[in-house]
Amino acid sequence: MLNYLTIANFALIENASVEFADGFSVFTGESGAGKSIMMASIELLAGGRAEKNIIRSGCKNCTICGEFTVPETLAEEISQILENAGIEFSRDEKILNIRRSISASATRNFINDTPVGAKLLADVGSRLIDIHGANEQISLTVPARQMELLDSFGNLAGLKAECAKNFYALKALEDECAAFEADLPDAAEADRCSLIAEEIDHIDPAPDEDRILADKQRLGANARQVLENIAQLTAMLTESENSVADQLGSVYHLLSDLEKLAPSLAPEAAGECADLQNTVSELSGKLAALTDSVDLDPESLCAIEARLGEIHTLKRRYGPTLEQVFDTREKVRECLQKFTNAKNKRAEFAARKKELTASLADRAEKLSAARKKSVQKFLTLALEKLAAIGFNGAQMDASFTEVPPGANGKDRLELLFNANRGEELRPLRKVASSGELSRVMLALKTVLADADAVPTVIFDEIDMNIGGETANKVAEELHNLGKQRQILCISHLAQVASKADRHYRVVKHSVNDRTFSEVQLLADPVPELARMLGGGASALQHAASLLDKKA
Numbered sequence: 001m002l003n004y005l006t007i008a009n010f011a012l013i014e015n016a017s018v019e020f021a022d023g024f025s026v027f028t029g030e031s032g033a034g035k036s037i038m039m040a041s042i043e044l045l046a047g048g049r050a051e052k053n054i055i056r057s058g059c060k061n062c063t064i065c066g067e068f069t070v071p072e073t074l075a076e077e078i079s080q081i082l083e084n085a086g087i088e089f090s091r092d093e094k095i096l097n098i099r100r101s102i103s104a105s106a107t108r109n110f111i112n113d114t115p116v117g118a119k120l121l122a123d124v125g126s127r128l129i130d131i132h133g134a135n136e137q138i139s140l141t142v143p144a145r146q147m148e149l150l151d152s153f154g155n156l157a158g159l160k161a162e163c164a165k166n167f168y169a170l171k172a173l174e175d176e177c178a179a180f181e182a183d184l185p186d187a188a189e190a191d192r193c194s195l196i197a198e199e200i201d202h203i204d205p206a207p208d209e210d211r212i213l214a215d216k217q218r219l220g221a222n223a224r225q226v227l228e229n230i231a232q233l234t235a236m237l238t239e240s241e242n243s244v245a246d247q248l249g250s251v252y253h254l255l256s257d258l259e260k261l262a263p264s265l266a267p268e269a270a271g272e273c274a275d276l277q278n279t280v281s282e283l284s285g286k287l288a289a290l291t292d293s294v295d296l297d298p299e300s301l302c303a304i305e306a307r308l309g310e311i312h313t314l315k316r317r318y319g320p321t322l323e324q325v326f327d328t329r330e331k332v333r334e335c336l337q338k339f340t341n342a343k344n345k346r347a348e349f350a351a352r353k354k355e356l357t358a359s360l361a362d363r364a365e366k367l368s369a370a371r372k373k374s375v376q377k378f379l380t381l382a383l384e385k386l387a388a389i390g391f392n393g394a395q396m397d398a399s400f401t402e403v404p405p406g407a408n409g410k411d412r413l414e415l416l417f418n419a420n421r422g423e424e425l426r427p428l429r430k431v432a433s434s435g436e437l438s439r440v441m442l443a444l445k446t447v448l449a450d451a452d453a454v455p456t457v458i459f460d461e462i463d464m465n466i467g468g469e470t471a472n473k474v475a476e477e478l479h480n481l482g483k484q485r486q487i488l489c490i491s492h493l494a495q496v497a498s499k500a501d502r503h504y505r506v507v508k509h510s511v512n513d514r515t516f517s518e519v520q521l522l523a524d525p526v527p528e529l530a531r532m533l534g535g536g537a538s539a540l541q542h543a544a545s546l547l548d549k550k551a
Helices: 035-045 072-084 118-128 143-153 157-183 187-203 209-221 223-239 244-261 269-293 298-318 322-388 434-451 468-481 526-532 537-550
Strands: 002-010 013-019 024-028 061-069 095-103 107-111 114-116 129-133 395-406 409-418 456-460 486-490 502-511 514-521
Touching (some): 013 035, 024 468, 035 061, 035 095, 035 129, 035 486, 095 118, 107 118, 129 434, 143 157, 143 434, 157 322, 157 395, 157 409, 209 298, 223 269, 298 322, 322 395, 322 409, 322 434, 526 537
Parallel strands (some): 024 486
Antiparallel strands (some): 002 013, 002 061, 095 107, 107 114, 395 409, 502 514
């Protein structure tokens, strides 16, 4: 239930604070006074779209705040939504505060002082407030909207979700199949890929083989020079007269003598020289061993060059690097595998499609059966409500047309209606006047309100285009509905306003060439009712008599 509402700089309202109660509350006032602005502010709290032009002229931003009491029936559901979003919510107090701050550049939303996105705000708001305006009367004539109402009444959201899940899974499969066919190579492409794979597989290069062979080719081409350099180096190090090894031997003997004569001057020098001798000897041995890896065989060199030529051909055609050659081989293999496995893949797609199509048909059938079962109860209750608001001879039925199974099942629904006994049932969109639509919507919404758990229902001029005894019956129905939940209603009818548990008047006035709207809770609604009846002494008497009838 909405407990409290504060508004700042919203359209004509500079500042307003309204305290609400349960039961049936009515808002009245002259046309243009700002009644719809009040309802629009509440709609914003429920997640309605925020337009920048709602900011009061000359102000930088506007703010709407509302305090709600969450009923026991919704506490668990809403607390779960909020806790999943990391928002604290006291299940004991069941108090929820919603605030929206709207500026020209941004809209900020808060639940219990925690910033939230528009989607979460709407998710919570739709569970707290149900808003029905005059414009919705037009939507009531749209078959798709009628189906939504019926599904809401029958609590069929679960079955609809299953249908939607299967439908979109089937659509995704069809997209996957189309993408597969679009990417599938034809016979000519498969032949080309086969030739490429055969060519690469025939040469079958190894990773990094081009670099390894290039090194071998360079060594083979310079083998004679390499051997000569090795021979010269080994001679200089160990094999020739006066080699490095010989000279180090002489140095070693001198250092040994020096250590004996003056140990403190060259400690351990002879040992270090011995290490150098070993190093030189090892280096000479390694160089000598390299000669075994140098091949002077011209045939081996020719073989290396031929192999390099083959690899370079592959790199030129499918490279320029060897890694890209390997990538090309992998791609053509995948292409060939797709072509080869196309028949099996199509069979797999067909089997999955058959399974999903059957599953969708099954769930659509269950949803259709549930709708047809639910609609009879819905129509019975709707006719009872219509009779209560003046349609004693009205008839209503539902026409189901089967359509291909989709996200919403396999039904197309159209409500049939006639307001007068004996007339032919025809689509609601073709037979109902605007006044009749107002009452039909009230009847349907009342039936739905009995079925759902939304604690606050707002009717914006639901009594438009009706009067007389019908207005009295509509007023009584709104009053009865207020016994079950909080009802907020904008009305231009004194009969409706007289049945309210609380009466608010919205007035507009000007100060210093600025226009202001304000909301007043009426302790005595008689003068306002009289104004609505046209004014004068007789209107005052009539207004008083309306209140007496209520009592």
